[in-house]
Amino acid sequence: MKAFLSLSRALMVSNFRDRTWLFFTVLFPLMFLLLFGVLFKGGTAAHSTVLQVGPVRVLDSMTPAERAQLGRSLTVKRDDDLADALRRVRDGTDDGALQQSGSGQLLLHFSAGDQTRAATVQALVNAVVQQANQNATGRPPAWSLTTAQVEDRSTKPIQYLTPGLLGWAIATSGTFSAALTLVAWRRKRILRRLRLAPVGLAGVIAAPTAVTLLVALVQTAVFLAVATLPYYGLRLTGDWWLAVPLVLSGSLCFMSIGLLAGSFAKTENAAQSAAQLIVLPMAFLSGAFFPLDFAPGWVRGIAQVMPLHHLATAMQDVLSRGKGVDAALPTIGGLLAVAVVLCAVSLRLFRWDDA
C-alpha cells in the first residue's frame, strides 16, 4: 500500500511538471468543448428563409397573427429581382425563392446543394400552401396537428457535446496514460529498477491507474463547471451524479486498452501512435463529436462495439436526458467487464524489461 502511494505520488508530480501532458490531458479537450460550444451555439432549430419575388397571394393575404406564427420557422423577405433572388438561392444565402406564376400556380426555386435545407424549405412552403387551401374552403380543418418536443425545450448542442467530448477526453487520457507510463518506465529502466524493489506488479500498475482516475474526475469537474456556465447553458438533470461512476468505469476500460497497447509497443512513440490510432477513430465512430443519427447503418453497427459509444450515450442519458440508475448500470457493468478482460490479458503480456 505504501509502495503504491509513493509510486502514485511520484507519477503525479512527474506528470504535473510535464507541460505537454498537462496540455493534452486537461486543456486540449477543454478547448474542444469551448470551441464546439461556440460553433454550435443555438444552431438547432430548422429555420428557413424564402425570398418572395413579385406579388404572391398566399403570403400577401396573411393576417399579422399568421405571419408571426410562420415567422418562427420561415422568414419571408422581399426581393423583386428574380435573377438576384436565384443567385442568392444558388449560393446558399437564402433557402428558396417563391414566385406566383399563374392565378393559382406557385413556383418555388430551391438549391439541391444542401438536401436538408432543400427538404425543409419545400415542406414549410408546402405547409403554407396547404393552409391557404384549407382557408379557401372556408371550413374548419378536419384534423389539426400540434407538436411537442420531448426534450427540455431548451435543448442545446451543449447537452450532447458535453457528454461526448468528456467521454472522448477520458478515453484519450485513459488510453494514453496507461500506454505511455508503462512504456516510458520500461524504456527509462524504471520498471527494471522497480523489479528489484519490494513492490508487486499490482502496485506498479495500480499507481498509473489511480493517477488516471484522479485525472478523469478532475476533467469531469472542469467540463461540467464550464458547460454549466450561463453562456453555454448546460442544465444538469436528475441523477447527473451517475456521471461519476460512469467516468470512473470508462476510465478503467480505456486504461486497459492502453495497457494492452503498451504491452506491445517498444517505444513511447509507438505507444503514442497506437493510442491515437485507437482513440481518434473510436471517437468519430462513437458519435463523441456529433450524433450518429444520420450516419450509415454500418457506422452505427460499429458504434455498438465501441466502449466510448456506450459511455457517451449513458452520459447523455444521465447528464441531459434525465435518466437514472437503470440507464447507467448496464454500461458501467460492460465497461468494467472489458477492463477486467483486457487487464488480465495485459498482465499476462507484461514485461519488466526490454532485453
Add this chain to the structure above:
Amino acid sequence: MTGDDNAAITADGLRKRYGAVQAVDGVSLSVRRGEFFGLLGPNGAGKTTTLEILEGLREPDEGTATLLGERPWPRNPRLLPRIGVQLQASAFFERLTAREQLATFASLYGVGLRRAEEMLARVGLTEFAGTQAEKLSGGQAQRLSIACALVHEPELVFLDEPTTGLDPQARRNLWDLLREINADGRTVVLTTHYLDEAEILCDRVAVMDHGRLLRTGAPAALIRELDAPTRISVPSGALSADEARTRLGKAVEVADDGVSLVLATRSPAPVLALLGERGALHGLEVRGGTLEDVFLHLTGRAFRE
C-alpha cells in the same frame, strides 16, 4: 536451500547466451557474508550479466545462484528488501528532484524520510536536493543512484561500476562510504575498471574475461602468485642503459626512454646497490607488482585498450 549459512552468495555453473554471444560461460563463485568482493574484467567480459543473474534480473540458461539462502529467480519478494542494487545504467523517475527520487525509493522499502535525507548528505548531494535528476551531472546522478541502492540498509549490496564518472574527491568519499557499510558487516560486491580501487577496497577479486572467471583470490595473493618483477626507475642520465646491462647481467631487463631508466628484476638488491654506488638514488621509484600486472597477464591485453 544450498550453500552454508555463512555464504552471502553461491553461484554454480552460471551460463547465459545472447544469440551468438556467450556472455557468461560457466561462472561459479562464492562470497562470504561481510566480504568485499570485486569483479574485474575488460569491456564485454560478462560482469554486468553475471551481476544481473545474481540479482534476479535475468534467468541463467544454466546453473544456479543462491543469495542469503534464497533463490533470486524467479523474482523473490523475500529477498528483495535484503539486497541493494546500483545498476550500470541509472534509472530515475522523470522530472523528480534528487530528494524526491530518494524519498520515493525510501518509501518503496518502507524507510523513513529522515534516512533518505541522511543518505543524500552521505553522497554529498544535499546541495542538489532540489535539482531534477535529468539535470544532475553524470557523477551526481551516479551518486544518487548509489544512494538509492543503499537507502534501505541492505545486507547485500551490488554496485556495477559505482565510481565510473566520479571525480577523485567523490571517489574517495564513496570508498569511505563503502568501507563503512562493509565494516557494519554488510556484503559488498562491485565491478570496477579501476584496479587500484579493487586493490584498496576488495577482500577478494575475481578476474573475468569472455564470460569466464580466470582467477579468484585476495589481490595481494594474486599479485604474489604472479611473481611480477620489481620495477625500479631513476631519471635518465645518471647511468647509461649499456652500462646497466653490462654491470647487472641477464637477470635485469633494462629500458631507457630518454626520461627514465627502468630496471625490471626479481632480485632488486644488486640494482639498488649499483644505483647507490653511482649516487643515482635521487628521484628513485620502486614499484612492485600490481593488480594491473595480474590483469594484463591473465587477460593478455592492456586493460583500457
